[in-house]
Structure formats: C-alpha cells, structure tokens
Amino acid sequence: MMHRTEITAPSMFGIPQVIGLQPDQQEALGELVAQWVSKMPRNIERMLYLDGKNKLKDLRIALPPQLVGQLEIVMGWPEKAVYELANRIVLDRITDVDGASDPFDLNRVLFDNRFDVELPMATASSLAQSCAFMSTTPGGDGDPDALVMFHSALWATGIWDRRRRALKSALLINDTDGLGQPTRMTMFLPAETVVCVKGAGWYVEDAIPHRLGRVPMEVIPFRPTLDRPFGRARVDRRVISLTDRALRAGARLEVHSELFSAMKLILLGASEDTFTDDTGKPVPLWSFYMGRLNTLSKDEDGDVPELEQIKAESPEPHIAVMRQLASEFSGHTGVPLGSLGIATDNPESAQSKTVAREDIVADAEKQQTIMTAVLRRGLENVLMIRDGLSERPDGVLDLQFIWRRPDRPTLAAVADSGAKQVGSIQGLAQTTVGMELLGLRPDQIDRAQSELRRTRAASTLDRLQAARTSTEDIPAAGGG
Incomplete structure (x- = not known):
C-alpha cells in the first residue's frame, strides 16, 4: 500500500506509541516523526511553488482589492530552476571496470524496478526539496527479488550519523488518511526494517531482518555541506522571494493592460440627458461606447460639448521590473534569461549561450559525482539483499556510472x-x-x-x- 498522492500537512500529529517496539526503537521512531513533522510545512510550500499553485501575496498598495482574487497569474520560474538542472543529470548506463553492460546481473532487477524511469523523478525531487531517498527491501509476492524505491522528502526522512557518513535510522510514510495523519509507516534500522500500522492503536505489523549492517536507505542530497548533509533545495528562500515579486509584477502588468485596453475619454459640457434614453433610464456606458452613431446636444449656452482622450500609460516600467527580477533569478539559479521568457534585441551567439550556462553545467557535474557515490552504495544494498549476503560483493566498488555530458554539445x-x-x-x-x-x-x-x-x-x-x-x-x- 502506497502513500497518498495528495499533499496534506498532518494536523497535530504526535509521536505514536507503537506496541511491539523496543525502547530504543521507540526512541528512534520519536526522533524520526518529530523531524518529519517539522520539515513537512516547508516541503509542502516548495511543492506548491514548483507546481505553480502559490498564491499572490498582495501588498495592498497597487492592486485593486476586488481584482486580487480574480487574477490567476502563474509564474513557472521555480519549475525552470529545478528541471533546467535535472534535465542535465542523465544516467546513460552502468558498467563494470571492463565495460560489461550487465555487471552482477543487475539489468533485470533494475528493469523490474523501473529504475530508468524513477531515477529522473528522484533527481528532480532532490533538487526541489534538497534531498530524496532510495530504499531497498526484500521483494514480496510479485515483486523483484530486491525492491528498489525512491521517495521524496515529503514522505521520508532520516537521522544522519556524522561518524559513519550515513543514515542511522530512516522513516517512510506509506499511507495517510484524509487529514494527512499517517496510518502506515516503515522504519529502517541497521539490523531490521519495521512496519508499523494504525488500527485501534499503533502496532508492529512486520519486522524484516537484514544482514547489511546499515540502514537500507540512502539519501540523495543536492549541494550537501558538512553542516547540512541533507543538502539545500533549488526552490530556496531566494527563489521563493523572487517568484513572489515576479508574481506581483505580473499582476500589476495585467491590471495595467485591463485599465488601458479600452479608450479613456473625458466629455466636457455635456448634460445628464445625454446619457439617458427616452424613458429617462441611464444608458449603459458600454452601449454608448459601442454605438455606431452617437449624438450630443448643445448645452444651455449653445456650446458644443468637448471630447478629450486620455493617453494610455506605457507598460514599459512593469516590463523593466520583470526583466530585472528575471536577471536576479538567472544569476541565482544559472537558468538563462531566454529560458525565463525574457527576449533580447540581439540573438545570443553560441558562445554566449555556453557562457550563460557555465554555472548550471558545473552544478550538474558536481551532482553527478554525488549521485555516483549514492547509487553505488544503493546498488550494493540491492546485491546484498538479493543474494542474501552479509558483506560487500567483490568488484562492486568498480561499478562505472556513465553520465550524459551536461553541457549538451552538438553531435x-x-x-x-x-x-x-x-x-x-x-x-x-x-x-x-x-x-x-x-x-x-x-x-x-x-x-x-x-x-x-x-x-x-x-x-x-x-x-x-x-x-x-x-x-x-x-x-x-x-x-x-
């Protein structure tokens, strides 16, 4: 049973007391649940910005209040920040040191786990939320011998062991109810994997021992540091701030376009009778504007009413603000201005395009190195669980991961x-x-x-x- 696809923040979810857990396991579960609950709101916010579902944060200065709720401005810049980089991190093949294309007979187990489809998903998730996770468990009925699954930080978390440079415990939320409350969880420990289920109360449904000697889950971080081993998200605070500012700039431009799309006229010296029909009812202004023939009578002094047109203000100030925000966004994320929808008078040359993408190419190359180390440990877990081993197979450290060039040169x-x-x-x-x-x-x-x-x-x-x-x-x- 898998977790829900809807994103619902758990409301007041406390640490469950699970029948069947040992005291040290209950303590580990409490630490994991507390961390998951604390990180969930921020992870949901990042997902909303990635999906373009973030709301307009109105400053109540320039936008008419009655229009704020009707404007449906969507800014796709956070998505560009994630996928412009994720699309440059592509694994082509896995070989051994001699170039064999099916080392350790891995191809079958990876195919059965849809590895080539789900790895790009995990890459995008790790960029969006700072990290993703890769778990390995023995397969059940109808499953591969070793079940490999990737999880986003929305539904998984872990506690880092700085000495071992690995997770000392990990948690996966398998399923939730309509209020976002977990109803099924899996806790990964160095000696066993424990499945906890909520019925009348929480209890251990299954405990699956393994011989890895470490947690069968690996973290896939983006830009990890010594102080932040789980990495940093591409949808960070600055991306969120720039997106909010760009959203307001887009809303101001939309309102400007609405206000000045119709011709603005001032009629001087006209009486009220001009805008009433024969029955004395007011004539709708839109009907007056769209009439083929409109007549105006002279005033009581015999003067003809004067008609003046108000010239529309240029939208260029709003466009200039949007261009400035795009430049800041490009400088922070490495996404070229052209990819953000900002056109320039002079087309970019091939060399200028290459220079503009140097930062994002460097990030992709670094992330390939990090993911190589993570995937090598992950596949080591796969081999040990599939073959029932307690020690690392010989030659697994020689696995070669061939990545596509992130600079995308021409053929x-x-x-x-x-x-x-x-x-x-x-x-x-x-x-x-x-x-x-x-x-x-x-x-x-x-x-x-x-x-x-x-x-x-x-x-x-x-x-x-x-x-x-x-x-x-x-x-x-x-x-x-």
Missing part, C-alpha cells in the same frame, strides 16, 4: 573531438570507450559491438575453413 562537435582522440590511439575506435568518445548512444554502442563480434566470428570461421581446405589440398608425403 558534430562531439564527433570532431572524439575523432581526434580516437585517431591518436590505434584500435581505440572499435572499443566501447572509443565509441563513447565519438558520441554514440548506449544502444548504438551495443549494436555496433554486436555487429563487430559477428564480423570477427565470420572472419575467423572463413580463415579456419580456408586453412582446412589448404591442408586437404597438400598431397601426402611419399605419395606417387
């Missing part, structure tokens, strides 16, 4: 650079490394290697056949 640039490198070493072009340098995709490399093996096998068979034929044609010694 021509990659091929040109790769050709120069491959040409300097004889035979490199037919190896997996050489093909990677040339920019071939993993599936293209696999097909190329398969065709090369078939070609070599056919060539070897032809040589053997030729040698056999040649031997048969030689007359026996002493024959006459």
Whole structure:
C-alpha cells in the first residue's frame, strides 16, 4: 500500500506509541516523526511553488482589492530552476571496470524496478526539496527479488550519523488518511526494517531482518555541506522571494493592460440627458461606447460639448521590473534569461549561450559525482539483499556510472573531438570507450559491438575453413 498522492500537512500529529517496539526503537521512531513533522510545512510550500499553485501575496498598495482574487497569474520560474538542472543529470548506463553492460546481473532487477524511469523523478525531487531517498527491501509476492524505491522528502526522512557518513535510522510514510495523519509507516534500522500500522492503536505489523549492517536507505542530497548533509533545495528562500515579486509584477502588468485596453475619454459640457434614453433610464456606458452613431446636444449656452482622450500609460516600467527580477533569478539559479521568457534585441551567439550556462553545467557535474557515490552504495544494498549476503560483493566498488555530458554539445562537435582522440590511439575506435568518445548512444554502442563480434566470428570461421581446405589440398608425403 502506497502513500497518498495528495499533499496534506498532518494536523497535530504526535509521536505514536507503537506496541511491539523496543525502547530504543521507540526512541528512534520519536526522533524520526518529530523531524518529519517539522520539515513537512516547508516541503509542502516548495511543492506548491514548483507546481505553480502559490498564491499572490498582495501588498495592498497597487492592486485593486476586488481584482486580487480574480487574477490567476502563474509564474513557472521555480519549475525552470529545478528541471533546467535535472534535465542535465542523465544516467546513460552502468558498467563494470571492463565495460560489461550487465555487471552482477543487475539489468533485470533494475528493469523490474523501473529504475530508468524513477531515477529522473528522484533527481528532480532532490533538487526541489534538497534531498530524496532510495530504499531497498526484500521483494514480496510479485515483486523483484530486491525492491528498489525512491521517495521524496515529503514522505521520508532520516537521522544522519556524522561518524559513519550515513543514515542511522530512516522513516517512510506509506499511507495517510484524509487529514494527512499517517496510518502506515516503515522504519529502517541497521539490523531490521519495521512496519508499523494504525488500527485501534499503533502496532508492529512486520519486522524484516537484514544482514547489511546499515540502514537500507540512502539519501540523495543536492549541494550537501558538512553542516547540512541533507543538502539545500533549488526552490530556496531566494527563489521563493523572487517568484513572489515576479508574481506581483505580473499582476500589476495585467491590471495595467485591463485599465488601458479600452479608450479613456473625458466629455466636457455635456448634460445628464445625454446619457439617458427616452424613458429617462441611464444608458449603459458600454452601449454608448459601442454605438455606431452617437449624438450630443448643445448645452444651455449653445456650446458644443468637448471630447478629450486620455493617453494610455506605457507598460514599459512593469516590463523593466520583470526583466530585472528575471536577471536576479538567472544569476541565482544559472537558468538563462531566454529560458525565463525574457527576449533580447540581439540573438545570443553560441558562445554566449555556453557562457550563460557555465554555472548550471558545473552544478550538474558536481551532482553527478554525488549521485555516483549514492547509487553505488544503493546498488550494493540491492546485491546484498538479493543474494542474501552479509558483506560487500567483490568488484562492486568498480561499478562505472556513465553520465550524459551536461553541457549538451552538438553531435558534430562531439564527433570532431572524439575523432581526434580516437585517431591518436590505434584500435581505440572499435572499443566501447572509443565509441563513447565519438558520441554514440548506449544502444548504438551495443549494436555496433554486436555487429563487430559477428564480423570477427565470420572472419575467423572463413580463415579456419580456408586453412582446412589448404591442408586437404597438400598431397601426402611419399605419395606417387
């Protein structure tokens, strides 16, 4: 049973007393629940900004109060901050040190766990909320041998052990009720995984021992530091502040457009009878504006009423404010101005685009290094649980994680650079490394290697056949 998809903050959720837990386990659960409850409001706020559901924070100065509730301005900048970087963190393949594409027979278990689909989701979640989690448990009926699941910080938390540089305990909220109250939780400990369920009271439904010697959950942080091992969110306070300011700027621009979209006129010297019909009822101003022929009578002095037009104010000040906020947002997140919808008079050159993305490319490269270490430990957990091991399998530290280049060079640039490198070493072009340098995709490399093996096998068979034929044609010694 999985947790709910709706995001509802738990209201007054206290630390449950669970029947069946040992005192030290109950203490660990209390620490985990307290941390989850304290972090939930901020995580929900980040998700609302990521989904564009944040409300307009009106300062009650420039916007008409009756319009504030009707304006549905949506600012997608937080989403850009997350996915502009997440889309540059792409895992292409996992190999061993010799380049084998299925080390430890991992492909099947990863396929069964939809690893290639869920890893990008976990990457985006870790960027949005500072971290995500990867858990591994034995599979049940219909599950893979090792069940690998990713969790966002909305539904999981952990306590960090600074000495071991790992989690000393972790908690997963599996399900909640309509009020956001947990009804099912899983606690991960170094020796076992404990499932707690709420009935008339809380009780231990299952305790699953394991032989890892550590918590079977890994944290995937973004920008971790010594003081903040769970990282920092891309949707941070400055992103939230800039989004709020941009939302107000967009609302002011919308109101400005509404106010000045219709022509503004001042009619001087007209009597009230001008705007009444034959029955004495007022004529709606909109009907007067849209009438094909309108007549105005002279006033009592015989003067013709004068009509003056009020010129519309330029929206440029509002646009300038929006451009300034976008520049601040771009400087903080590394997202180029063009990706934020800010057009410039002069199109960006290829070199300027590269320079504009240097910060976000550097962040992506750093995050690839962090995720390599996390995934290596996570896959170590997978192998140990699948095979029932108590020690790390030999060679697991040699797993190679091949990431796509975050700078996204053109195919021509990659091929040109790769050709120069491959040409300097004889035979490199037919190896997996050489093909990677040339920019071939993993599936293209696999097909190329398969065709090369078939070609070599056919060539070897032809040589053997030729040698056999040649031997048969030689007359026996002493024959006459």
